Amino acid sequence: MELLSQQAVFDGWLRRYRHHSESTGTEMVFAVFLPPAVAAARMPVLYWLSGLTCTDENFCQKAGAFRLAAKLGLAIVCPDTSPRGLDLPGEHEEYDLGSGAGFYVNATEAPWSGHYRMYDYVTDELPSLVEAMLPVSADKGIAGHSMGGHGALIAALKNPGQYQSVSAFAPIVHPSAVPWGRKAFRAYLGPDETQWAEYDATLLVIDAKERLPILIDQGSKDAFLTEQLQPERFQAACQSVDHPLTLRMHPGYDHSYYFIASFIDDHLRFHAEALGLATG
């Protein structure tokens, strides 16, 4: 891992690293917030998966999360949203496909297969690397926004026992059924929709091997609510199998990082409690 930068923030450190990824076959950059060292114990990690068009930087700059994370003793790792530095056909033409839009799946279709393997990257390769190289424990939570909310939900639902907590802001809960998800899944996974079900939280939750409680926040003025997000479909699926879900609708809030910033402290406390940190 190559350290690209280190900045002091809230008496902790924000670092950006670059490393070669086996999953994507490219260099990948990620950011990590390390709280001030408060004890000899290794810190648990919250993985944050960002939405369409984002890099590792958006959450760090705009979420306002480090103030409370520093107090809680919670590390935060922010991966990128796709491989970079390739030049695949069509990769950089649309904001919702290709670069910045990896959708946290392992692509099986050309030209994406072999590189667009963000599912393996965020659920396996990156945590292994982080736990080997940084002063963190193996305890982890996962959260995300929009496309990254989808990523967080499927990561937890597909890996029972791996995460102590999961939450999302305005997630794409049912990608097989909405335009963003259908476009991406058709490109990355091909036309056979049975393959899509492997990455669809609303379908995965039905047979989930673990009933890990889920926290979702959603703004009522989110411009994508009706067409792309539809949290009520996930809520209905959870109810059908008694999967514990707290879905909070927030009147007036939109899809932006101002919405995330307004409620990130609740999510940090939610994860910290599940990870055994003192939240008083």
Next chain:
Amino acid sequence: MELLSQQAVFDGWLRRYRHHSESTGTEMVFAVFLPPAVAAARMPVLYWLSGLTCTDENFCQKAGAFRLAAKLGLAIVCPDTSPRGLDLPGEHEEYDLGSGAGFYVNATEAPWSGHYRMYDYVTDELPSLVEAMLPVSADKGIAGHSMGGHGALIAALKNPGQYQSVSAFAPIVHPSAVPWGRKAFRAYLGPDETQWAEYDATLLVIDAKERLPILIDQGSKDAFLTEQLQPERFQAACQSVDHPLTLRMHPGYDHSYYFIASFIDDHLRFHAEALGLATG
């Protein structure tokens, strides 16, 4: 005033307005954070002046200030850093002159005079407009970063009684004596350095009519500390006239918004106390 956008944040509102400015002869855009209405009383306002290359948006997105401002009942107004939409010779060629670099002075030299009048804009026109059009009181504080820290200091020092409080992050305290300031002042104010003294905090503080306490935070790893900032020169000037200054050096912190975010709550409480708000 034309409302460009409104977003919910921390139960308050972030609005962006566009209006015609008499000071600059252009359209100007500013942002305002309005806390949730907690009382019938009109709210005091903190004016935030940004640094080189910034617009009204940087502070709003990156400072993490609205969480505490919402609790305190403190409105925050963020002007732009220069006129926009002109195409003066050389205006867009360098990051530290022209657009994004108004330096909060009233330019007297061609081609800037008549438009680059950011001093009048931020100290007179904008507060008058804000107080006439928004549910705020006439009580105000002023703060800023880097070039905007310079702006905040001179605004307070040149207008006794107008501000209840002033603070700065990594301000350019002595622009007449450092490269950023000398370049801008020569362009905007001409070669006569006696004119520059009218906009130089380290010179202005000597004869200030009001001894308003000043809070300055500065990172020790700020890449601009030695050449452009030199807070010790302002500190010496304050000491020579017993002007109350709290200068805090923070080991490890740089010039970025991560530094600002780490200490913005201290500044908000500093202003809130001076403005008569409950800070408990």
